[in-house]
Amino acid sequence: xxxxxxxxxxxxxxxxxxxxxADGLRGARALFALDDGVYLDGNSLGxxxxxxxxxxxxxxxxxxxxxxxxxxxxxxxWTAPExxxxxxxxxxxxxxxxxxxxxxxxxxxxxAVVAAARLRPDRTDIVVDASxxxxxxxxxxSAARMTGRRIxxxxxxxxxxxxxxxxxxxxxxxxxxxxxxxxxxxxLTADVHAAGAVAVWDLCHxxxxxxxxxDAHGVDLAVGCTYKYLNGxxxxxxxxxxxxxxxxxxxxxxxxxxxHADPFxxxxxxxxxxxxxxxxxxxxxxxxxxxxxxxxxxxxGVSIDSVRAKSLALTDFFLECVAAYVPGGLDGPDxxxxxxxxxxxxxxxxxxxxxxxEAPAVMKELVARGVVGDLRRPDxxxxxxxxxxxxxxxxxxxxxxxxxxxxxxxxV
Amino acid sequence: xxxxxxxxxxxxxxxxxxxxxADGLRGARALFALDDGVYLDGNSLGxxxxxxxxxxxxxxxxxxxxxxxxxxxxxxxWTAPExxxxxxxxxxxxxxxxxxxxxxxxxxxxxAVVAAARLRPDRTDIVVDASxxxxxxxxxxSAARMTGRRIxxxxxxxxxxxxxxxxxxxxxxxxxxxxxxxxxxxxLTADVHAAGAVAVWDLCHxxxxxxxxxDAHGVDLAVGCTYKYLNGxxxxxxxxxxxxxxxxxxxxxxxxxxxHADPFxxxxxxxxxxxxxxxxxxxxxxxxxxxxxxxxxxxxGVSIDSVRAKSLALTDFFLECVAAYVPGGLDGPDxxxxxxxxxxxxxxxxxxxxxxxEAPAVMKELVARGVVGDLRRPDxxxxxxxxxxxxxxxxxxxxxxxxxxxxxxxxV
Numbered sequence: 001x002x003x004x005x006x007x008x009x010x011x012x013x014x015x016x017x018x019x020x021x022a023d024g025l026r027g028a029r030a031l032f033a034l035d036d037g038v039y040l041d042g043n044s045l046g047x048x049x050x051x052x053x054x055x056x057x058x059x060x061x062x063x064x065x066x067x068x069x070x071x072x073x074x075x076x077x078w079t080a081p082e083x084x085x086x087x088x089x090x091x092x093x094x095x096x097x098x099x100x101x102x103x104x105x106x107x108x109x110x111x112a113v114v115a116a117a118r119l120r121p122d123r124t125d126i127v128v129d130a131s132x133x134x135x136x137x138x139x140x141x142s143a144a145r146m147t148g149r150r151i152x153x154x155x156x157x158x159x160x161x162x163x164x165x166x167x168x169x170x171x172x173x174x175x176x177x178x179x180x181x182x183x184x185x186x187x188l189t190a191d192v193h194a195a196g197a198v199a200v201w202d203l204c205h206x207x208x209x210x211x212x213x214x215d216a217h218g219v220d221l222a223v224g225c226t227y228k229y230l231n232g233x234x235x236x237x238x239x240x241x242x243x244x245x246x247x248x249x250x251x252x253x254x255x256x257x258x259x260h261a262d263p264f265x266x267x268x269x270x271x272x273x274x275x276x277x278x279x280x281x282x283x284x285x286x287x288x289x290x291x292x293x294x295x296x297x298x299x300x301g302v303s304i305d306s307v308r309a310k311s312l313a314l315t316d317f318f319l320e321c322v323a324a325y326v327p328g329g330l331d332g333p334d335x336x337x338x339x340x341x342x343x344x345x346x347x348x349x350x351x352x353x354x355x356x357x358e359a360p361a362v363m364k365e366l367v368a369r370g371v372v373g374d375l376r377r378p379d380x381x382x383x384x385x386x387x388x389x390x391x392x393x394x395x396x397x398x399x400x401x402x403x404x405x406x407x408x409x410x411x412v
Numbered sequence: 413x414x415x416x417x418x419x420x421x422x423x424x425x426x427x428x429x430x431x432x433x434a435d436g437l438r439g440a441r442a443l444f445a446l447d448d449g450v451y452l453d454g455n456s457l458g459x460x461x462x463x464x465x466x467x468x469x470x471x472x473x474x475x476x477x478x479x480x481x482x483x484x485x486x487x488x489x490w491t492a493p494e495x496x497x498x499x500x501x502x503x504x505x506x507x508x509x510x511x512x513x514x515x516x517x518x519x520x521x522x523x524a525v526v527a528a529a530r531l532r533p534d535r536t537d538i539v540v541d542a543s544x545x546x547x548x549x550x551x552x553x554s555a556a557r558m559t560g561r562r563i564x565x566x567x568x569x570x571x572x573x574x575x576x577x578x579x580x581x582x583x584x585x586x587x588x589x590x591x592x593x594x595x596x597x598x599x600l601t602a603d604v605h606a607a608g609a610v611a612v613w614d615l616c617h618x619x620x621x622x623x624x625x626x627d628a629h630g631v632d633l634a635v636g637c638t639y640k641y642l643n644g645x646x647x648x649x650x651x652x653x654x655x656x657x658x659x660x661x662x663x664x665x666x667x668x669x670x671x672h673a674d675p676f677x678x679x680x681x682x683x684x685x686x687x688x689x690x691x692x693x694x695x696x697x698x699x700x701x702x703x704x705x706x707x708x709x710x711x712x713g714v715s716i717d718s719v720r721a722k723s724l725a726l727t728d729f730f731l732e733c734v735a736a737y738v739p740g741g742l743d744g745p746d747x748x749x750x751x752x753x754x755x756x757x758x759x760x761x762x763x764x765x766x767x768x769x770e771a772p773a774v775m776k777e778l779v780a781r782g783v784v785g786d787l788r789r790p791d792x793x794x795x796x797x798x799x800x801x802x803x804x805x806x807x808x809x810x811x812x813x814x815x816x817x818x819x820x821x822x823x824v
Contacts, residue, residue, distance in 0.1 A: 041481045045484075060645070060703070061465045064645055066445075069786065077647075104694025106694030110665075133669075134669050134678050134680055138668065139666065141667075141682065146526075146559070146665060147558070227695070233698070234483065234695075235489075253558060256518030257547035258518075270546075282519060283646075284516075285516075285697040286646035286700065287645055287697075288697035288700040372481065377678070
């Protein structure tokens, strides 16, 4: 390492080793294919579970190559969307039968927002988190246009001021993709319900990193991706949650044949299936879908509460290391780094976002030194902490490397 | 074989051997992983190209497992939908830049029908092939509902009677999934245009089996799947064709962030990308998408005209064998089999559909004897002929086995 930082004892490094030794989840790291770098981009693309390549090989060579069409029954292809939904369900606090896997998050946002609006036919407003990941806003705008509603953008902190008798639907992100801010799902859902509206949550940046409690908090509809904290592989299919009480009235804007009550009747009249199946559309992309199913096995026996506890400890420790190592510290008057992630645990997801004037150059250099985070233009360094395979020594090393890089890059 | 059919000389078997020997495409069979059965269900799920497992292993292990997030750039993940679209383009007669891969066929039908309706804002009718694969009808119904139009069902043969000044969009299947009837795309497209309407074609059962000529015949929009004659793997992503002249006005109902002009600007205002990219939605399912890309390599150097010539010869020969072998013949007063596939080449796709009162039992027994077709309830035996890996000896054997099975199954 440069700058002599590696020559003396580092108390934080010693603490990291102790924290790792005491970490009840440390065994999970061996389940993943990792190199000797520090991967802090699992909030964008989760790492590869080590057993997945052999499983995918079997799916391709035997299920597709040998059984071919028979696999729709014999290899369980047809029922995979519901089966995998039920595997995700406990990770987000849902009872079985309410989640179906398939399509992209964007497509599922469309299904959810349109179906939610149809649950409130006499109301005009679709309220959308103004800080949302943009695709949610684009798709909600289309859903509003196509159902004759209007979009009301709002900051989640000011949600209550936007709610009223005209509010049909509220679409919120559980964790902000940029800042890592965790929104108060129980309280906001209660506010939405108090206004008589339908709550739709986007769980992309929370599922697999912290408890969600969909059923416990009475969420109506939810969507999420599976390629971040759920490690399902690049672009692995998203999921749709429809609370059981809404399933009979769930009126999909994408009523493809896989959502039909009897798809092989090839009936020209559409009759929707019961349950979560009603959220399906067309033929699922089986290789990506079954790779996700295999990947989810790393969650066997893992408590999401223990994941959450480790996530908070990791992000706390990373912030402490950054403050200690970086010249000028963190968030101070002389600091080149400002955290936009809330300090309060109740408001923090599982990532740290640091604003830095030299962010593009800094991230490029971090990646070159084996510390992989990502850049959100123009000036945000984003570090995701995935408790199944990131440890405290990784957090310390990332902070130390960040300090080194900053010392070498001239402030703009 | 049972029934003594295999003891004497079989002139048709001799002819089959000669036809196979003269077949310019016979070398392609070696590109696929096949067993010693006869696979006549490639019109439902294409066989596995033999090189695909190694390619998928590399995608999973190296691209995902080692490069991880860097693969979006370094492994060409981000640009795959357009790149693969351009690989499909010559197979359906499209110049580059007009096809994008992603999502299911159903989702693409929704994009295409809604966008087509928006090209004719003052017209009320969406005309749909009444014999269509049901999902097209269900989705068109939703598109009509959400754009304030009405559905007009029509048999393709009676299309002209349904066209008029109110016709906005016509959605047609190129080949009927049940009967194998090929519709006259050039003529019907011209009729649609003469009425001032927009023609949307579903190519699921034609692409890869016969020339389509999208550009030459002035088709406006088209969709198709890739897991049948294109051998892309189970549920491999569908594609959307938007003729270049319509791209600037293409107004997607699913404007996800991958269709944005600058997706990583994360702009809250939607600005559509130019070109085929405008048809994208969310993050593509990369494993399924790149398996498709690898699978398409079997088309290198293959002329779709030669595929069509062989397809017609194969289906002719199969019908001849069935007529010769089956007690009571084909289509006669004493026959137990009636072909619903047109005899005329100009009206035939690449499958043969035979009605048979005992169809469920017959297909079950055929599969048990290594001849895999499929059943369309209640009484259709469907045999798909995929010229890249099905030969004349296969057709003869399938007919002989069908005759054996019928001889053993008591008529109902």
